Amino acid sequence: MEKVSYKFLQYDTVVVGSGAAAYNAVDWLYDLGRRNIALLTEGIRMGTSRNTGSDKQTYYKLSVGFHENDSVYEMAQTLYDGEGVDGSVALAEAANSLRCFYKLANLGVDFPTDEFGVYTGYKTDHDPRQRATSAGPLTSRYMTEALERSVSKKNMPILNELLAFQIYEEDNEIRGIICLNKDKLSDNQLELVVVAANHVIWCTGGPSACYKNVVYPAGHTGMSGTLLDAGVRGVNLQEWQYGLASIKFRWNVSGTYQQVLPRYVSIDKDGVEREFLMDYMSKEEALNLVFLKGYQWPFDASKKDASSRIDLCVYEETAIKGRRVYLDFMNNPAGLEGGFECLSKEAHSYLLKSNALFGTPIERLKHMNPLAIDLYKSHSIDIEKEMLEISVCAQHHNGGILVDANWETSMKGLFAAGEAAGTFGVHRPGGSALNSTQVGSMRAAQHISYTSEEETPDPSLWKVSPDKLAKEIGNSLLSMIGEENNALTVREDLQNAMSCVAAQVRDIKGLSKLRENVEHYRIHFKSLVRVPNIRTLPILLKTYDMIVTQCAVLEAMEQSAALFGSRGSCLVKEEMGGYLPTKSHDKNLRLITRQENGRFTSLTEEVTPVPQKNDWFETIWAEHRTLRQSKQTQ
Structure with a gap:
């Protein structure tokens, strides 16, 4: 009997993840009229949104407090002032913050009000006003559970126990994703699931597996390496919290x-x-x-x-x-x-x-x-x-996968939302990440719904057939099963090293040495890393994803140390002792990281400022009617 079997699925749009961003994406897709959609997740109860919080977990939004005088532009400018933040993304997050907040409140998330219904706020870090609110220590869990209840009423397909680990693309356009069916792993058999999709929204959270010392809940690893390995660009990968x-x-x-x-x-x-x-x-x-x-x-x-x-x-x-x-x-x-x-x-x-x-x-x-x-x-x-x-x-990755104002990545049809998306730079207001999960996933769903007709993908047009793809990948995985069983050891050693030299205190020599070591594992992964059996293949896949992410992150950290010195979330140690000073620049820059000739490289790019919009109602109304008419005729 063949050790590798495969299953083939087809959807117009697939959302990967099961946190606040993922549930919001499928919920919006459904409400916007899409039906050929599915939620795909490694585990329905996994993820940071459901399993994390703080003493008073913050949700950051435009202020609607009784005495506050706020505006969309002011909030967007606050986000932009975080350095390395694209102005159009900041504007989208500010403009849609209340729409997303009120949706959550209407779904039952118990944000406090006074007796008249005023949503009062408080000041959080990097916040010039009082835009923060909270539903208590478990705000993100309440968000996830409320969105899950909404989704469950709509009877959408939920593909559980599928670990998405590889992107299939053609000419830099998404065609599908390859998944390991964790529910069908046995001593002698593995099942791969090839999911064809015209659109994918990637909501797998931050790449927490990079470090040993993390606040992320146990079991959460993120899967950013899957996109980076497919050639998708990252942004501000050096910026963490x-x-x-x-x-x-x-x-x-x-x-x-x-x-x-x-x-x-x-x-x-x-x-x-x-x-x-x-x-x-x-x-x-x-x-x-x-x-x-x-x-x-x-x-x-x-x-x-x-x-x-x-x-x-x-x-x-x-x-x-x-x-x-x-x-x-x-x-x-x-x-x-x-x-x-x-x-x-x-x-x-x-x-x-x-x-x-x-x-x-x-x-x-x-x-x-x-x-x-x-x-x-x-x-x-x-x-x-x-x-x-x-x-x-x-605790949080402020960088991530590069997205535009519709949360589309550098690969056509592939979107990233939530912490997987790199919408923040050097610093951000506390709680803005929760707002970003909602705005980003909504914007991705809207863009897909407004700019394309729903249709089932045709894999007969693929350059590589799904069955051949599954067989090649499956055999490659089987070749990495052996007696040595070092995947966990490799992972833990590299995580320890990252926490030691590449966290809030960064050692230039240590960064360079660690990067060489991690690159060696990435390039020679198939010959160097082993797991003992088919059941432990998820450990192998997550170890590889971590290594790819670490390579990209370390490249960005080395470049950032040279360009910016100590700033934001890190102090950079000088070789002779002490810390590098912060190097100022006339321009607001972000760092773009991509694969080039089999190795990650980074370059700086000036971010666009917050767009200065014409807010004359008659003009906006005319533009809105024209846009809606064009979408209806597509």
């Missing part, structure tokens, strides 16, 4: 977790415990910088002498000195022995207004945000009785 997070259960320790002023504790290999921040600064400075980490959670090179000093201290203790670091909520930190008068005006005022100038950190947290305690209890961690282990972790 890092911050303090718990590691036993992966969760950001931002917001009130910091504002209640926990004690920072380091424990060495001999079990010796000490409150270590005072090794680096005074007691008063430590208290006030810990407070600031509440809403300045992301590591920021420009704050290395301010709130981001806390991250650097934790990095020094863990990555350099090999110790373990904990947050202790049971006891007050040094400096509070004489009361709260030593706090800065900002910290003191915040705790005063919150009626929290009393007790221990856990008592303050119980008063201000009891859900933050319950969250850890639901994962068998009781911070009322035990310390919480933390580290500096990768």
Whole structure:
């Protein structure tokens, strides 16, 4: 019996993923009249949207607060000012933020209002106004579940347990995707599913597998390497967001977790415990910088002498000195022995207004945000009785796959939305990623629906038939099954190296050496990496995807270090010690990364500013009628 079998499916449009972006894409496609569509996912309960959050997970949108005076242009300009952000994409995210927000509210996501229905807001990082709102620690889960309920009522095909790992394209136009059927893996048989599609919306999340230290939920890896390996361009791949997070259960320790002023504790290999921040600064400075980490959670090179000093201290203790670091909520930190008068005006005022100038950190947290305690209890961690282990972790990829204002990639018919899409640059307002999941997936669905007729793809026109394609790929996979079984070891070694030299602190020599190592694995993957049996092929495929992504990311990091120095999410170590300064440029630049002659290369490109639009109603109305008429006649 043949060890490789294959199945063939045909849809006009396929959405890959099962998070907030993916569900929103298929929901919009259906509402726009498309029926020959399917959702394809490795696991319906997997993904970051469903399984992540923070103390108060933020959704960023245009402000509609009672006293706020905001505009689409101002929000777009805020996003654009993040550096490396395309102005047209920023405008689309701002212009459609309320439309997408109200859809979620109407689907049942419980964003808070006052008694008159006003959606009040608060200020988040890199936010000049109060555009942020939240449905609590699990905002993205509530979004995903609400969209899933909407989709389930429409009886659309959901192709579960399919791991999409290769793009089939012809002349830089999408033709289909090749998937491994995880549900049909056995000791002697593997089934590949070839899915023909005229349009694909890729919503696989960020490439979290790149690092060891991550906040991303266990099991989430992303699959950006699949697109990069197919020749799709990446943008700002060097730009990540890092911050303090718990590691036993992966969760950001931002917001009130910091504002209640926990004690920072380091424990060495001999079990010796000490409150270590005072090794680096005074007691008063430590208290006030810990407070600031509440809403300045992301590591920021420009704050290395301010709130981001806390991250650097934790990095020094863990990555350099090999110790373990904990947050202790049971006891007050040094400096509070004489009361709260030593706090800065900002910290003191915040705790005063919150009626929290009393007790221990856990008592303050119980008063201000009891859900933050319950969250850890639901994962068998009781911070009322035990310390919480933390580290500096990768939390979000601000770069990703290059898309235009319709979220179409550099490959025709292939779209990317959610964190897989590179719509952000050096920094972004907290919570803007959740808005991007909704706007990007909606824009992709609209563009597909408005510019094409729905039709079933014809694989008889392919240059390579689906059965031949499946057989060649299947046999290649079987050739990488052997006794050596090193795929997991290779993956973990490279992840450890990335967290050590290519995260918030980047070592130029280390980057270059690591890139050479990763490139060696990418080029010689088929001869170097093995899994023991057919059932472990998903590990093999994800390891390869990670390696491809790391190659592209490391290329962008090396180029960025030379071009920009230390900036945004990273400090770049100089060879003689210290950190490279930030190098200023007259132009707002982004970094484009692509494969060229079998190797990734990067080049800078000036981003377009936010378009200056004519908002005269009669003109817009006439343009709108003309556009609608042209779409109806297609």
